[in-house]
Amino acid sequence: MSVSKQAKIVVVGGGLAGLSATMKIAEAGYDVDLISVVPVKRSHSVCAQGGINGAVNTKGEGDSPWKHFDDTVYGGDFLADQPPVKRMCEMAPQIIYLFDRMGVPFARTPEGLIDFRRFGGTLHHRTAYAGASTGQQLLYALDEQVRKHEVLGKVKKYEGWEMLSLVLDDHQVCRGVVAMNLQNLELKAFYADAVIIATGGPGLIFGKSTNSQTCTGSAASACYQQGAKYANGEFIQVHPTAIPGEDKLRLMSESARGEGGRIWVPRKKGDRRDPRDIPESERWYFLEEKYPAYGNLVPRDIATREIFKVCLEGYGVNGENQVYLDLTHIPAEILNRKLGAILEIYEMFVGDDPRQVPMRIFPGVHYSMGGLWVDYEQRTNIPGLLAAGECDFSIHGANRLGANSLVSCVYGGFVAASSAIEYVKNVERKETETNGIHEAEVKRQQEINEKILKSEGPENQYKIHEELGKWMTENVTVVRYNDKLKETDNKILELMDRFKRISINDSNLWATQALPHARQLWNMLELARVITLGALNRNESRGAHYKPEFPERNDEEWLKTTIAEWSSEGPVFSYIPVDTSLIPPRKRDYSKPKGK
Amino acid sequence: MKNGHKKRVLENPPEKIEIRIQRRDRPDAPIYWQSFEINYRRNLNVISALMEIRKNPITKEGIKTNPPVWDMSCLEQVCGICTMVINGRVRQACSALIDDLILDSGSNIITLQPMSKFPNIRDLKVDRTKMFEHLKRVKAWIELDGTHDLGAGPRISNKEAQERYVYSRCMTCGCCLEACPQYHGDNYIGPQAIAQVRLFNMHPIGKMTKNERLEALMGEDGITNCGNAQNCIKVCPMNIPLTKAIYETNREITMNAIFGWLKK
Numbered sequence: 001m002s003v004s005k006q007a008k009i010v011v012v013g014g015g016l017a018g019l020s021a022t023m024k025i026a027e028a029g030y031d032v033d034l035i036s037v038v039p040v041k042r043s044h045s046v047c048a049q050g051g052i053n054g055a056v057n058t059k060g061e062g063d064s065p066w067k068h069f070d071d072t073v074y075g076g077d078f079l080a081d082q083p084p085v086k087r088m089c090e091m092a093p094q095i096i097y098l099f100d101r102m103g104v105p106f107a108r109t110p111e112g113l114i115d116f117r118r119f120g121g122t123l124h125h126r127t128a129y130a131g132a133s134t135g136q137q138l139l140y141a142l143d144e145q146v147r148k149h150e151v152l153g154k155v156k157k158y159e160g161w162e163m164l165s166l167v168l169d170d171h172q173v174c175r176g177v178v179a180m181n182l183q184n185l186e187l188k189a190f191y192a193d194a195v196i197i198a199t200g201g202p203g204l205i206f207g208k209s210t211n212s213q214t215c216t217g218s219a220a221s222a223c224y225q226q227g228a229k230y231a232n233g234e235f236i237q238v239h240p241t242a243i244p245g246e247d248k249l250r251l252m253s254e255s256a257r258g259e260g261g262r263i264w265v266p267r268k269k270g271d272r273r274d275p276r277d278i279p280e281s282e283r284w285y286f287l288e289e290k291y292p293a294y295g296n297l298v299p300r301d302i303a304t305r306e307i308f309k310v311c312l313e314g315y316g317v318n319g320e321n322q323v324y325l326d327l328t329h330i331p332a333e334i335l336n337r338k339l340g341a342i343l344e345i346y347e348m349f350v351g352d353d354p355r356q357v358p359m360r361i362f363p364g365v366h367y368s369m370g371g372l373w374v375d376y377e378q379r380t381n382i383p384g385l386l387a388a389g390e391c392d393f394s395i396h397g398a399n400r401l402g403a404n405s406l407v408s409c410v411y412g413g414f415v416a417a418s419s420a421i422e423y424v425k426n427v428e429r430k431e432t433e434t435n436g437i438h439e440a441e442v443k444r445q446q447e448i449n450e451k452i453l454k455s456e457g458p459e460n461q462y463k464i465h466e467e468l469g470k471w472m473t474e475n476v477t478v479v480r481y482n483d484k485l486k487e488t489d490n491k492i493l494e495l496m497d498r499f500k501r502i503s504i505n506d507s508n509l510w511a512t513q514a515l516p517h518a519r520q521l522w523n524m525l526e527l528a529r530v531i532t533l534g535a536l537n538r539n540e541s542r543g544a545h546y547k548p549e550f551p552e553r554n555d556e557e558w559l560k561t562t563i564a565e566w567s568s569e570g571p572v573f574s575y576i577p578v579d580t581s582l583i584p585p586r587k588r589d590y591s592k593p594k595g596k
Numbered sequence: 597m598k599n600g601h602k603k604r605v606l607e608n609p610p611e612k613i614e615i616r617i618q619r620r621d622r623p624d625a626p627i628y629w630q631s632f633e634i635n636y637r638r639n640l641n642v643i644s645a646l647m648e649i650r651k652n653p654i655t656k657e658g659i660k661t662n663p664p665v666w667d668m669s670c671l672e673q674v675c676g677i678c679t680m681v682i683n684g685r686v687r688q689a690c691s692a693l694i695d696d697l698i699l700d701s702g703s704n705i706i707t708l709q710p711m712s713k714f715p716n717i718r719d720l721k722v723d724r725t726k727m728f729e730h731l732k733r734v735k736a737w738i739e740l741d742g743t744h745d746l747g748a749g750p751r752i753s754n755k756e757a758q759e760r761y762v763y764s765r766c767m768t769c770g771c772c773l774e775a776c777p778q779y780h781g782d783n784y785i786g787p788q789a790i791a792q793v794r795l796f797n798m799h800p801i802g803k804m805t806k807n808e809r810l811e812a813l814m815g816e817d818g819i820t821n822c823g824n825a826q827n828c829i830k831v832c833p834m835n836i837p838l839t840k841a842i843y844e845t846n847r848e849i850t851m852n853a854i855f856g857w858l859k860k
Contacts, residue, residue, distance in 0.1 A: 027743055038667075039728065041768055042675040100749035103738045103799045105761040112751030130761055136674055137764050144737035151732050183717060212669040246637065246644040247690070248671045337758070341765075345672055348691050351603030462651040505653065506662045510622050511718040513650075513665055 007424045008033065010177055010192035012163045012219055014040025016048075016135070016406060017389025018198035019142035020413025021420070026149035028421055033190050034146070035158045035179050037214050041143045044200050044212040045409065048135020049342055050119060050255035051127035052099075052406040054092030058109060058116050063124040065089040070583060072404060074594060075121040075299045076369070076397025077543035077553060078585040079232065079561070079578060084376050084394050086582060088411040095410050096128050102141040105130050107338070117338070118258040121299040121401040123593065132253055133341040138406055161188075162516055163219045164448075166195065166226050166385065167441045174384035175434050178441050180449075180519075183511050187445050189438035193424040194384050196416045197223060198409075201368040201390040205524045205531065206477070207469015209365035210242055210251040220372055220391040221523035224530070228380045230564045230571075231393035232370035233527065234534030237400055237544050238477050240303035241325055242364030243349055249364030250349055252325060253342050254402040256359075257296040259334070262326045263287050263307070264358075265315045275317075275324055275358045286310055294590045301399040301544040302590060304363040308478045317360055324358035365477060367405065369396040369544065370534070373563060378416035384427065386420055388412030393561075398543020452518050453509075457501025461518050464495050464502070468521075468528060476532050480547050485536040492528050499525065530564045530571045537573055538562065555585055606695040609636045610704040613694060614656060615645055617664050618709040619719045630664075631656040631705075642682060642689040642697075642708065643668055666720035673833060676769030680720045681709040686774040686831055689720075711774045713781045726781070727768050730789040734812045738802045750800040763795035763841065765834040772828035772838055783817040787828040790819055791841040797848070810849050819846055 007030055011022045014036035022032050036043065057063040068089040073080055100106055100114060106128050107115040116125040130137040149155045160182045167176040167189060176192040202217025203209035224230045240263075241256065242249040257263070264283045271278065287306055288295040296303075311321045327335055327343075332355045335343060343354050352359070372380050372387040374394055379386050389409040396404065471491045475484040499522060506514040540554035541547050559578055564571040616631045632649045633656045650663040668678045671690040678689040683701055689708075697706050714722040772787040773779045779786050793809045796802035813819040819842065828838045 023743060038669055038675075038677060039724075039768075041728070042669055042677045044670065044675075046674045046767070047670050047672060094745045097748050098743055098745070101738065101740060101746070101801060103760075103764075103796065103802060105757045105764050108752055108754040108757045110754070112753055113748075115754075130764070133674065133765065136767070137761075140764060144731075145740070145743070147728070147732060148735075148737045148739075212675065213671065214669050245641075245671075246639050247641060247647060250672050341674075347602045348673065349603060349693070351605065353602070460651060462647075508621050508662050508718075511665055511721060514663065 006429060007031070008192050009194045009196065009420050009424060010035065010190050011196045011198060012177060013043070013198035013200060013389070013391070014159070015043035015045040015198065015200055015389060016139055016142065016409035017413040018196070019139070019146050020410045021196050021198060021388060021417040022155055023142060023145045023149065024414055024417035025421060026146070026154035028417070030154070030421060030424070032155045033158060033192070034155055035161050035163055035177070035190065037160070037162045037182065039159045040146070040157065041140065043139060044215055045139040046136040047210070047212060047251065048138070048406055049132045049251060049253035050258065051117065051129035051134045051403045052096060052138065053119065053126050053401070053403040054096040054128060054407060055089065055124070055126055056093045056096065056114065056116065056128070058113050059125045061124050063126055065092065067124065068092065068126060071122045071594070072395070072401055073397065073583050074588060075401040076399050077588055078397065078555070078559065078580060079235070079542060080395055080397030081376070081579040082582040083579060088395060088408060091411055091414070092407045095407060099138055099141055102145060104137045104141050107131070117255060118297060119402040120254050120257070120297045120303070121294070123294070127255070127258065127403040129255065131341050132255055132339045135406060163199070163222065164445045164519065165222050165441060166382070167438050168226060168382070169434055169437055172227060172382060174382050176438060178445050180445070180516070182516055185449070185509055185512070185515065187442045189442050191438060193427050193429065194386065194420040196420055197372065197385065197387040197391055198389045198413060198416070199391050202524065202527055203365055203368075205468065205528050206365040206472045207466060208245070208247070208249050208473070210239055210249050211366070216520040216524055217368070217391070217527050218520040218523040220387070221527040223372060223380070223382070223385065224564070225523070225526055225566045227566070228382050228385060229373035230371070230527075230530050231373035232534070232562050233530040233564055234538055234562060235369035235398050235544050236365060236477065236531065237300055237367040237369060238304045238363045239366035240300055240307055240363050241361040242366070243346065244362055244364070245349060250345055251364070251366070252346065252359060252361050253339070254300070256325060256327060256339060256342065259338050260327070260330050261296065263296050263303070263323055264326060265310055265317060265323050269314045270319050272318060276328070284315065291590045293593045298590045299399055299401060301546075304478055305546060307363055311362070322360040322362050325361045326358035327354050328356060328358060363478065365473065367400055369393070369398060369400055370531070377419040378412055379419060384423065386416045388416040398545060449515060452515060453504055455500065456503050459498045459502040460505070461502045461514070461521055464498055465521055465524070468492065468495055468524065472528060472531070476535055478546065480535050480545065482536055482547070482549060485532055489529060489532045489536065492525055492532060496525050526566070533571055534562045534564060534573065559585060603693055604696055604699055606698055609695070610698070611636060612704070613645070613698070614705045615649060616705055616707045617719065619664065620716055621718065623715060623717060630661060636694070640694040642692040642694070642706070643671060643678065645694065645706070646689070664720060665718045674767060676767035679711060679769045679771060681711060681774070683707050686711060686771045688769065688833055691833070711770060713774050713779055714770065724768070724770050727770055727773070727788060730785055731768070731792060733785065734789045734793050734809050735805070736789065736792040736796060738796060738799060739805050752800065756798065760795055760798050763791050763836060766791055766836055767834065769833065771831040771833060775827035775831040777825050777827065778821050778823045784821045785813060785818055787838040787842060790845050791836055791838050794841040794845050797845075807852065810845070810852055813845065814849060819849065
């Protein structure tokens with residue numbers, strides 16, 4: 001293969017999507033600069049627990065990629081453009097096989113085949129898993145393959161570097177990125193013929209979430225502020241089962257319900273008996289009662305709303321915001337083998353043994369369905385800029401099904417890689433186009449840093465972040481009211497104003513975390529407006545977006561994709577049609593098996 | 597659970613807790629100590645205590661200072677980044693709960709230090725690049741014909757998959773190296789990389805290149821440097837059977853040497 005020596009692709013982000021893309025590009029013979037805020041092995045993908053979906057039909061249930069496709073589109077309340085979803089579902093079994101060949105220790109059937117378990121929003125066993133830490137094992141498999149390419153000289157890693165901005169030429173074509181070395185604050189322009197953004201979700205906008213501390217959405221926000229379209233930002237998934245904590249909300253995987261875990265509360269409000277002393281007849285298995293077909297495995301948006309509702313009505317355990325997730329009826333041997341990793345997390349942080357005592361859980365912000373707008377080849381509206389993984393808006397529509405994130409990250413990374421390669425084969429590399437633009441962008445970023453470092457005032461960046469998180473969690477998650485959304489946007493504007501009067505409280509700039517956090521915080525504020533105003537505008541209920549004032553899905557007016565474009569006056573919204581060319585939209589109803 | 601530290605509840609909590617931090621401004625600067633006092637709250641862990649201090653860093657003596665610097669990411673003990681030495685024991689800060697620490701030590705003073713076997717960047721932050729270099733040395737990956745679609749992988753019994761799963765959980769946190777009396781920040785390959793050799797050499801495809809990995813463990817800085825102190829297994833947060841991996845890999849090397857010699 002003849003590869004132009006000049007061609008260079010930059011991948012930003014070293015989670016599943018970024019490493020999938022990197023591996024494919026390096027394998028095709030191109031050079032990759034891989035930029036990541038943490039050593040890539042420590043990316044947030046490690047937190048994924050339950051598994052990865054693919055219709056391999058090991059159990060002879062008649063499963064097929066088309067059924068996976070239909071479940072995903074139906075689960076997403078028909079907001080996803082359908083062709084890429086279909087392509088992903090068709091590729092999913094191959095992706096699982098590839099990871100198996102790369103050495104992921106998937107659980108096996110007695111015959112030695114890959115085993116599959118149940119997950120939400122489907123009636124099939126479709127989720128391959130490695131214990132209850134599948135994301136960790138998938139990420140490591142990619143990390144290992146990319147390390148091989150690193151040894152071969154095709155990949156150069158910049159770990160401990162944070163992307164600050166894109167380098168755009170006069171025609172708004174992406175020619176690279178500017179990133180900051182988090183040890184010495186050096187700014188460097190990375191020349192690139194194509195850039196793939198794979199920087200994950202923005203959970204930290206909500207303060208405490210199930211996300212890692214790196215999930216600020218900062219890089220995606222920077223792209224948005226430089227002209228990339230941001231789509232469906234208002235669709236934020238709140239996971240039904242998390243453990244509330246001081247520093248974060250720790251995920252309790254959907255696989256707990258996939259393996260038979262049951263959600264319940266005492267039928268009597270404020271019943272303070274030990275859960276083990278409450279007889280079956282006095283327990284309210286509200287999901288099983290309301291949704292006989294799917295039971296505890298209804299999609300996350302529905303489970304979350306129901307848990308919220310029973311707590312709001314006063315049925316929460318001990319009158320608090322918590323419900324039981326009960327595994328005690330399942331033999332300990334099975335639990336240890338299939339769910340060991342998450343049970344250990346619960347024991348470590350709560351203290352009770354979930355094999356003996358029902359777990360107490362509550363919903364927590366988990367995933368952004370929205371993200372950078374991309375076409376079916378993962379290209380953003382900026383030529384030369386692609387996006388993959390949670391930071392792009394595709395696949396999941398208004399609500400993501402469990403175990404679809406891992407497969408969508410890998411799919412997005414693979415498609416972005418081949419799309420970037422196609423692009424760099426043909427891109428013009430005229431010096432006149434790029435003359436001086438990299439230096440100019442470094443200078444611009446340097447000036448922003450200096451302005452923040454010089455800023456003096458009474459405001460504290462961490463307190464601003466805390467307030468943002470509280471407001472967003474309170475008003476822009478499970479239940480949304482227009483007046484509250486409006487107030488929240490005003491609050492964000494106030495926080496943006498106060499941001500200008502922060503003082504960086506670290507006089508030692510070596511390896512300081514204060515300046516990077518301030519940069520992230522501004523980007524979070526910008527994205528918070530996109531999420532909040534997108535929610536304010538959308539007067540209907542669809543998937544994770546629920547307004548009691550507009551409780552129904554309204555296809556006539558709102559079967560469309562939200563597009564936000566940055567302006568100095570705030571986000572400008574427009575709407576584009578959803579591609580429903582393959583499956584006509586129908587009403588979602590999980591109380592009975594899904595209709596055709 | 598061996599290293600699983602099931603949370604316990606402190607009956608009579610103190611009003612305040614004191615966090616003593618070993619600090620360093622730059623890699624070449626001297627170390628110094630500072631103490632910070634924060635109000636006790638239920639469910640505090642070391643990370644949330646550090647977050648509290650970072651907001652408004654004032655020492656116990658009332659002197660305004662720079663915020664302590666430390667690494668953190670997942671906060672669920674699965675990314676390994678927040679590893680540090682807490683009350684003298686190497687572990688992850690996210691899963692170090694304040695109640696547990698007070699119950700264990702009987703004191704409301706908690707001491708934080710950076711890992712000592714890796715270059716100290718600043719305060720509690722260290723550079724563990726060396727561990728990833730060791731993974732390169734032992735070729736800790738499966739050699740594939742390519743990542744294109746080649747159909748299903750090999751059949752594997754669930755027992756083998758479970759055995760490999762245990763090794764696949766290593767998060768390269770460095771606890772084993774910190775505790776190892778044979779490792780001094782040098783090139784000794786150490787327990788983590790040996791366990792990864794075991795992981796790949798057990799896989800049906802990985803087996804095909806197992807000799808390359810075994811060879812990387814022979815000679816100077818190799819597996820024979822292990823002094824069998826067994827400290828590694830006591831501190832591994834993932835309960836990886838590191839000593840078993842070392843024993844089995846060593847045996848494999850010996851067998852290989854004998855058969856290799858016979859073949860000659």
